Amino acid sequence: MSTTAQANDAETRPGAGTEPGAVRAVADHVRGYWAEVRSGEVGALPAVAGIIALCVFFGISQPVFLSVGNLANLFGQGAAVACIAMGLVFVLVIGEIDLSAGFASGVCAAIMAVILTDWGMPWPLAIAAAIATGVVIGLLLGTLVVKLGIPSFVVTLAAFLAFQGIVLMILEEGSNITIHNETVKAVAGGNLERWQGWTLLVLTIAAYAALQLNRWRRRVARSLVHEPLAVVVARVASLGALLTATVFLLNLERSANPQIISLTGVPVVIVLLGVLFAVWTFVLHRTRFGRHLYAVGGNREAAVRAGVNVDRVRIAAFVICSGMAAIGGIVAASRAASVDPNTGGSNVLLLSVGAAVIGGASLFGGKGTVRAALLGGAVVAIINNGMGLMGLSAGVRFGVTGAVLLLAAGVDAMSRGRGKLFGRH
Amino acid sequence: MLLELTGLSKRFGPVEVLSDVDLAIDAGEVCALVGDNGAGKSTLVKCVAGIHGIDGGAITVDGEARHITGPRDAAALGIEVVYQDLALCDNLDVVENLFLGREKMRGMMLDDDAMEQLAAETLSSLAVRTIRNLRQPVASLSGGQRQTVAIAKAVLWNSRLVILDEPTAALGVAQTRQVLELIRRLADQGLAVLYISHNLNDVFAVADRIAALYLGRMAAVLDAADATQSQVVELITSGRSGTLGLGADTNGART
Ligand SMILES: Nc1ncnc2c1ncn2[C@@H]1O[C@H](COP(=O)(O)OP(=O)(O)OP(=O)(O)O)[C@@H](O)[C@H]1O
Ligand SMILES: [Mg+2]
Numbered sequence: 246m247s248t249t250a251q252a253n254d255a256e257t258r259p260g261a262g263t264e265p266g267a268v269r270a271v272a273d274h275v276r277g278y279w280a281e282v283r284s285g286e287v288g289a290l291p292a293v294a295g296i297i298a299l300c301v302f303f304g305i306s307q308p309v310f311l312s313v314g315n316l317a318n319l320f321g322q323g324a325a326v327a328c329i330a331m332g333l334v335f336v337l338v339i340g341e342i343d344l345s346a347g348f349a350s351g352v353c354a355a356i357m358a359v360i361l362t363d364w365g366m367p368w369p370l371a372i373a374a375a376i377a378t379g380v381v382i383g384l385l386l387g388t389l390v391v392k393l394g395i396p397s398f399v400v401t402l403a404a405f406l407a408f409q410g411i412v413l414m415i416l417e418e419g420s421n422i423t424i425h426n427e428t429v430k431a432v433a434g435g436n437l438e439r440w441q442g443w444t445l446l447v448l449t450i451a452a453y454a455a456l457q458l459n460r461w462r463r464r465v466a467r468s469l470v471h472e473p474l475a476v477v478v479a480r481v482a483s484l485g486a487l488l489t490a491t492v493f494l495l496n497l498e499r500s501a502n503p504q505i506i507s508l509t510g511v512p513v514v515i516v517l518l519g520v521l522f523a524v525w526t527f528v529l530h531r532t533r534f535g536r537h538l539y540a541v542g543g544n545r546e547a548a549v550r551a552g553v554n555v556d557r558v559r560i561a562a563f564v565i566c567s568g569m570a571a572i573g574g575i576v577a578a579s580r581a582a583s584v585d586p587n588t589g590g591s592n593v594l595l596l597s598v599g600a601a602v603i604g605g606a607s608l609f610g611g612k613g614t615v616r617a618a619l620l621g622g623a624v625v626a627i628i629n630n631g632m633g634l635m636g637l638s639a640g641v642r643f644g645v646t647g648a649v650l651l652l653a654a655g656v657d658a659m660s661r662g663r664g665k666l667f668g669r670h
Numbered sequence: 671m672l673l674e675l676t677g678l679s680k681r682f683g684p685v686e687v688l689s690d691v692d693l694a695i696d697a698g699e700v701c702a703l704v705g706d707n708g709a710g711k712s713t714l715v716k717c718v719a720g721i722h723g724i725d726g727g728a729i730t731v732d733g734e735a736r737h738i739t740g741p742r743d744a745a746a747l748g749i750e751v752v753y754q755d756l757a758l759c760d761n762l763d764v765v766e767n768l769f770l771g772r773e774k775m776r777g778m779m780l781d782d783d784a785m786e787q788l789a790a791e792t793l794s795s796l797a798v799r800t801i802r803n804l805r806q807p808v809a810s811l812s813g814g815q816r817q818t819v820a821i822a823k824a825v826l827w828n829s830r831l832v833i834l835d836e837p838t839a840a841l842g843v844a845q846t847r848q849v850l851e852l853i854r855r856l857a858d859q860g861l862a863v864l865y866i867s868h869n870l871n872d873v874f875a876v877a878d879r880i881a882a883l884y885l886g887r888m889a890a891v892l893d894a895a896d897a898t899q900s901q902v903v904e905l906i907t908s909g910r911s912g913t914l915g916l917g918a919d920t921n922g923a924r925t
Contacts, residue, residue, distance in 0.1 A: 463783050464783055467783050467784075467786075467787050469783060469786050469787060469790075470803075470804075470805070531779045531780055532778060532779065532780065533773050533775065533780060536762075536766060536770070536773060536780060537770075537771075539759070539761055539762055539766075540759045540762060540766075540770055542761065543759030543760050543761035543762055544758065544759040544760060547757055547758055547759050547770070548759065548770070548771075550741070550753070550757065551770040551771030551772075552741065552742065552771035552772070553770070553771050611759070611760070611761035612761055
């Protein structure tokens, strides 16, 4: 995100904004970004490139992939994994791992289903209970890792097995529980009205533009190094265009039989993902807690010496991870309209870890963003969706997803090495 | 006197690591602390920094006896320590490292711009020109630049005494000179500096006074201008040099 000193000069010089200065400032900015990429700060680049390449590939081989119906479908398919991946980012940032996040989501979903269907209680209570369960799970895992010093790999591997058993017990040996509640089903299955979609779009773009411009203005006022205004405007405009196109497409009729049932509007789950993304991005980058998460992941000893309450920060990361797993479980249950012993099981955990790592979170700690989880989640969802459309078997899909995860981890390890090699003196 | 240690003793179990150590440091001077491996230099620093409790003697700041029971106490008295290792987070940038643990806030949000501005001001007041991009991750800095950041981190807090435990041990010639110049500037700006080093050339280059520890005892405190390297070497290795140093009666009496 940094610009070069020259870019700053060009922008603050009196009379800047005349073309040559502005153009050079933008060019310098691009060069600065490229230099970062080459030094190993690849950030979101591989995930974005992957998404584009996959869309081109599947779009050509399976034209239905690019249909509006399938676009809406993708969000529903990927949402649960994306939620869990967003939570995993917090644990990955502090250099730990949570292998139990998948089945934790299953446990939370099962508890919600029991309260909702078996006990007939209202949905807010069921959802609150599910999230509270996630929080308690996180507290437990975090305390075991932090206070007893058991490696998170071991603690969460044990929890992985235990939670699988708990799901079976809650569901009484494998029966499944159907969810009838319309509100809960709408989480993953509902759509906004057309006007709601447009309103939300305008509000989102306005908020993003205001935040970006405000930040830019503050930095100019303090005469700190800042991006050229053109870059800020371009970023807002391109995000705005992308979102507008998405809302436009999703507001088209996508039902196979519009006469019988109409299907339009932005899926509710996109709003949910958007809100979670905004909240956790704020926490990670704008709060003291977020800063301390990175510090703990980067150098725990330095964080201790700087007076960071390292234990509390680490436990909180596990709590957020399991809490987000609970939300992922709710989404999964909502989408399937039922909970069974496989909810949160199978490949859910691996896809979630894969999503976070593909997006640029590091398994070595200290690095990762919520955006990474979403982008990586998109890659994973597209691969599964596209290969499903191609009629490939589950076996092939597992294999390919595994290969992509390995590739992402390889890029992670290499960019780390590259940063060391070229960055350090 | 800014800091005065009188009769300071520190035991780890039965082992007396520091015994009856006297040392005084005034504002505006660089006092070098030398001594062989295991002489007790780092232990002395940790006592002053509040990491170890003391078993005897007194720590006096501004003429007032103080109980320093933790790093926070030391920081509140304006005492900051720069450790040679493990002081920075590689994944955070320069500004984030400088303010780690003491972030400036605007409401519940980090005030990154204010921190960046303050960081820039601090670095320029220290005449640091080697770090141009404050938003660069510390991992990409050279050893000397990293040490500069660590030192700047210590002086950012209106600190009055900066303690540096072997800050140049891992640095090359040019980078060592940068750091030494920075240390000199700190003193010239009125801070007290306690500088620990094994390299006597570096010590003579910056120190106003030289304190030599020998097996946990203060062998002698000399004015750098009057001392010679060979004198200091003798004090380090045998605790005495001519008429200076520990008397024959106490020398070697330690078990
Ligand atoms: N926490 C501790 N527990 C027990 N003994 C310790 C502890 N810390 C230091 N010591 C002992 O105290 C003595 C002085 O150690 P100290 O680290 O202060 O030496 P130093 O002068 O800094 O040496 P160096 O030049 O090698 O850094 C050593 O004999 C060491 O073994
Ligand atoms: Mg030492």
